[in-house]
Amino acid sequence: MSRYLLLAFFGALTVEATTHVNLSDSISGDSSGGCSSPYTMVAGRCLYINFATSGTWDRFHSMYCKDTGGNDLVTVDDANFLADLVQYITSIGWQDGLFWIGASDKSHEGHWIWPNGSPVKMGTPFWGTYGCYNQQYPDGGTNENCAILDGNANLYFNDFKCDTALAVFGICEKNI
Numbered sequence: 001m002s003r004y005l006l007l008a009f010f011g012a013l014t015v016e017a018t019t020h021v022n023l024s025d026s027i028s029g030d031s032s033g034g035c036s037s038p039y040t041m042v043a044g045r046c047l048y049i050n051f052a053t054s055g056t057w058d059r060f061h062s063m064y065c066k067d068t069g070g071n072d073l074v075t076v077d078d079a080n081f082l083a084d085l086v087q088y089i090t091s092i093g094w095q096d097g098l099f100w101i102g103a104s105d106k107s108h109e110g111h112w113i114w115p116n117g118s119p120v121k122m123g124t125p126f127w128g129t130y131g132c133y134n135q136q137y138p139d140g141g142t143n144e145n146c147a148i149l150d151g152n153a154n155l156y157f158n159d160f161k162c163d164t165a166l167a168v169f170g171i172c173e174k175n176i
């Protein structure tokens, strides 16, 4: 058996083992409240990031996250969770990506809220900085009303045009 075949063999074993864990979780857990595929536990939350599907903030907010069995775009209201989420995205090689999160100031400029209506924490360590003088996002006024984790700003928050569809992925969350 060549080295590559061996690698493929162990790769298949790993996939098998992972599948088994997920299966037994879903059997022993409460299926109505559990974190089931395509959602998976990341940093203690039930999340789904499809790296093959980009789209506008509204597409994920009003359709995609619910259509895939989740609730909405992710709420990132805890600094430790943000750090763990950034570490996860980095560990799978997507640290340069752009990812919608649930924060928006669409309904009232400058008043950032999560999908459940709770206020978004402003400043460090959530929002990124830019430029020579380390100005801090949000900076787009009424033109930019939806937040991303910005791979150009170390995956801190940046306000972005909500109707950007190209190369922005959504981080969906299922409340469990």
Ligand SMILES: [Ca+2]
Pocket (backbone or CB within 6 Å): 105, 109, 110, 138, 140, 141, 142, 143, 144, 145, 146, 159
């Ligand atoms: Ca705005």
